[in-house]
Amino acid sequence: MFADWSNIKCVCLDVDSTVCEDEGLDEIASFLGVTDKVKKITEEAMNGELDITKALEARLSIMNLNLKKLTDFLDNHPVRLTPGVENLVNQFKENGVDVYLVSGGLYPLVNRVAKLLNIPEENVYANKLIFNNEDWSNIKCVCLDVDSTVCEDEGLDEIASFLGVTDKVKKITEEAMNGELDITKALEARLSIMNLNLKKLTDFLDNHPVRLTPGVENLVNQFKENGVDVYLVSGGLYPLVNRVAKLLNIPEENVYANKLIFNNEGTFVGLDHSAPTSRSDGKALIVNELLNKLHTPVMMIGDGMTDANACPPASVFIGFGVNVIRPKVKTISDYFCTSVEELINLLKNHKMLL
Incomplete structure (x- = not known):
């Protein structure tokens, strides 16, 4: 006999390797040519062998990520939704279930997924990056x-x-x-x-x-x-x-x-x-x-x-x-x-x- 879940009106979806087919940070690493080191840390973090915060900071350090690199990645790497996920999200909405994206990934990557699925921005939880003294002299x-x-x-x-x-x-x-x-x-x-x-x-x-x-x-x-x-x-x-x-x-x-x-x-x-x-x-x-x-x-x-x-x-x-x-x-x-x-x-x- 199945349990009755009809009273559950909120669902939190992970994004990397769940809503999306890939791991966002691994894809950025591939784009920047530093795949192997980053992917190894991702695996350890996902398997619970490494502290999530330390894993994230280590990967960002290896990639030497800045705003320009992140923007270039976003411009050249379309979202790859897991097949069927869009239908799943729509069915949640049709049944009055609020959908949240809760991710240990990067906010700019997760938020564009939310836009694609028409999920409100306030329903997005992900890691925000601070770029101190980023050089904006090329913005004209x-x-x-x-x-x-x-x-x-x-x-x-x-x-x-x-x-x-x-x-x-x-x-x-x-x-x-x-x-x-x-x-x-x-x-x-x-x-x-x-x-x-x-x-x-x-x-x-x-x-x-x-x-x-x-x-x-x-x-x-x-x-x-x-x-x-x-x-x-x-x-x-x-x-x-x-x-x-x-x-x-x-x-x-x-x-x-x-x-x-x-x-x-x-x-x-x-x-x-x-x-x-x-x-x-x-x-x-x-x-x-x-x-x-x-x-x-x-x-x-x-x-x-x-x-x-x-x-x-x-x-x-x-x-x-x-x-x-x-x-x-x-x-x-x-x-x-x-x-x-x-x-x-x-x-x-x-x-x-x-």
Whole structure:
């Protein structure tokens, strides 16, 4: 007679040699040409013959791993799921079972598996690496979020306040920025509540000056002085974001944001869904496009989950907590700054700024 497990509503899955066919660290070692030494330590650790912490540190030491090597591996080594695992995970979800990935492997490797299986980032437990004084001098492109990052406020919330519908819109903004609500649905819901048209938008722009985060203009200028291309990548509205770009002397072709479609009478008829920023994974798509176009590593800086989820393909993500601190973003950020001065010092320490 079988035991009844119907009350079990949480499952923790190992990743290396379970969810995936291979051992992540062994694959990195193979990629770097140091397979034998690393694989021997892996076997001893998996068989309980060697302390896990010592085994991990020993393997990382042998590989002499740095951020560039790790990024190169991720770019060139696709995930190899164990056949049938995707179906297993989907069946767990269909039966109301929360799925967690709990791994002794490296967070960047495990998190991309989670993305592939649509497992929330907060359900991922793995080892995070700290790269001290990593040289970022080869990063020549930075993508900056705009709302609550380059600017002090959230553009759509400010329009809502201007139109007298603050509370409903602000609640949706928070859910979207915390990764609790699909970006496209959140944007459409807020535009619907505001009943936005071209006249209302123009009135807002005429009466609401840009409020840059103090220090951001200096930051952008320092990027330019150091030969770093600056892009504004926002889930906000193009007319709002483009005027910020003009203020900071950022070319219009370096602006990615959501475009609205109005008919001849100025009535809002829909979003331009060809804009990647209308999608939850839009910022990651833009970063990937820039990687292929510019042939340089890309850095992402922002306050929200869509910014965090753009790394990878971004080589580095820096959480921006100057105007608002989002706990989920802070938790998953390798770097998190609560002042522009702190951010500039971080960039100087890593040789991106002189």
